[in-house]
Amino acid sequence: MTAVTPDDLTISPRRIEFQLPDPLPRYWHGGDPFKTHFFNAMSLLFPDGERFFIDSVRYFRDRVEDPRQQQLIKGFIGQEGHHSREHIEYNRRLEAQGYDVTALTEPVRRRIRYANAHFSPERRLAATVAMEHFTAIMADAVLREMRWFDGAIEPMRQVWRWHALEETEHKAVAFDLYMQVSGDRAQLRRAMRLSTFFFLRDVTRGVWHMMRRDGRLTDVGSWYRGMRWLWGRNGFFSGLWSAYRDFYREDFHPWQHDNYRLMQETQHEFDAINMLGTKP
Ligand SMILES: [Fe+2]
Ligand SMILES: [Fe+2]
Numbered sequence: 252m253t254a255v256t257p258d259d260l261t262i263s264p265r266r267i268e269f270q271l272p273d274p275l276p277r278y279w280h281g282g283d284p285f286k287t288h289f290f291n292a293m294s295l296l297f298p299d300g301e302r303f304f305i306d307s308v309r310y311f312r313d314r315v316e317d318p319r320q321q322q323l324i325k326g327f328i329g330q331e332g333h334h335s336r337e338h339i340e341y342n343r344r345l346e347a348q349g350y351d352v353t354a355l356t357e358p359v360r361r362r363i364r365y366a367n368a369h370f371s372p373e374r375r376l377a378a379t380v381a382m383e384h385f386t387a388i389m390a391d392a393v394l395r396e397m398r399w400f401d402g403a404i405e406p407m408r409q410v411w412r413w414h415a416l417e418e419t420e421h422k423a424v425a426f427d428l429y430m431q432v433s434g435d436r437a438q439l440r441r442a443m444r445l446s447t448f449f450f451l452r453d454v455t456r457g458v459w460h461m462m463r464r465d466g467r468l469t470d471v472g473s474w475y476r477g478m479r480w481l482w483g484r485n486g487f488f489s490g491l492w493s494a495y496r497d498f499y500r501e502d503f504h505p506w507q508h509d510n511y512r513l514m515q516e517t518q519h520e521f522d523a524i525n526m527l528g529t530k531p
Pocket of ligand 1 (some may be wrong): 301330331334335414418
């Protein structure tokens, strides 16, 4: 099975001003502590993670001669930069609610400092490719099924769907670059195993911290419903398993998961938001 990045794909960051309420409702996701904190915990990872992705792609930018690929890389950097800014704003709201954002993000920063000091640029790019696959398959689920944000407040639903849309648009940029400058599949698979471990650990730690601050560690009902929502039949993570595993194939390419149409359909959603008067 082969696939390549679609010829007519363009990547450009959207400047949408989201009206995140301040203060944020504590359980903005349908009043559900677990679901809310699951997304909150991911948001905490984005600013540092996306900075790392940008740096690891930018390092190889000069090696790219194809003007179209240069354009796509520029779009990638612009989009990730915007995401970071929006998630910093989001994370400020979490800090204001009394969660220890610094303590939760410090391990990520430490790990990135370590990678920058000890990993080769190719290996850092491989880590980026792995994390981009993770975000791409979650983004696909978020775009495909509205139910993941059932009950969420509208600005949050928009932030997450906007992020999912742009993650889909640029899902193969780091991958295509990696194949050009390295192509070592074994390194990609190692990077994926490590990234999976750290991603799950960081998200779990974030959820645990916020549930503890809320005095909900013993709220068995919330944990049970949350775990079922994530890992149960038709759960958020359960549904990602097969797309996740495809990454380990020798001929994997992100656009083998063809969600180009879905992506185009979602784009209209954001044209509409702009027309409704949100700042372009
Ligand atoms: Fe992003
Ligand atoms: Fe991304």
